[in-house]
């Protein structure tokens with residue numbers, strides 16, 4: 001790795017006997033400087049890694065500050081890596097005008113439509129570049145699981161379905177399940193991928209499952225009082241596609257919970273234990 005691409009530590013904080021660090025590095029995928037957070041549990045246990053993908057408007061810090069994940073991650077000996085949600089430091093046309101497109105809204109795709117195609121390559125970043133960087137920079141096990149929230153839940157499901165064998169488990173909190181059929185997804189995919197709706201299906205969980213992609217088991221947490229439930233998230237579309245395709249799905253509908261990090265914080269312990277079980281199972 002050239003010096004330019006060496007990650008630089010921005011901060012380090014002790015939490016539940018582990019270490020929470022922020023790093024920045026020059027990314028080959030996005031051709032920008034990227035920042036990520038990593039929680040390293042105590043001890044020298046070569047921890048397995050959960051990658052957490054956050055939602056619209058987030059940075060690498062929302063999960064870190066609001067999910068309340070580190071007591072359990074510390075107990076389980078689990079590392080957690082939180083990338084940013086888009087490239088930063090650019091000034092593309094209308095990039096910063098809306099919360100649901102451009103900065104803070106990379107949708108974990110590799111854009112093909114100019115001018116986004118040069119930098120908005122968050123899929124390559126989270127599936128290839130970031131894991132390689134983590135393995136070369138930290139003493140981790142090389143075993144990964146993936147989860148995320150909303151736009152990041154969509155990202156986690158798509159990354160798992162498109163990369164058989166790369167992740168031991170996948171879960172999603174309030175994921176956008178069928179972005180080609182909802183306002184957030186249509187807007188983002190038209191911008192990043194252009195007008196060919198057929199090409200969008202390669203980045204759409206429901207379409208990928210209908211096309212025969214599968215994962216051993218998909219776990220979803222969803223609040224019943226989520227104000228984005230029907231219009232943007234559409235868990236029923238995921239349930240129908242999974243039933244039709246024979247895809248194993250646990251869809252936990254959580255009575256009265258909304259879309260916020262209060263919901264995530266309420267169920268993150270169950271979720272981390274689920275991933276730790278999968279990551280520790282080496283059969």
Ligand SMILES: N[C@@H](CCC(=O)N[C@@H](CSC=O)C(=O)NCC(=O)O)C(=O)O
Nearest residue numbers: 055056057058062099149150151152261
């Ligand atoms: N500002 C928007 C909604 C923004 C929002 O709710 N963002 C969520 C993720 S939504 C899907 O990806 C989020 O995680 N926000 C950050 C947080 O810390 O809560 C609106 O008002 O509609």
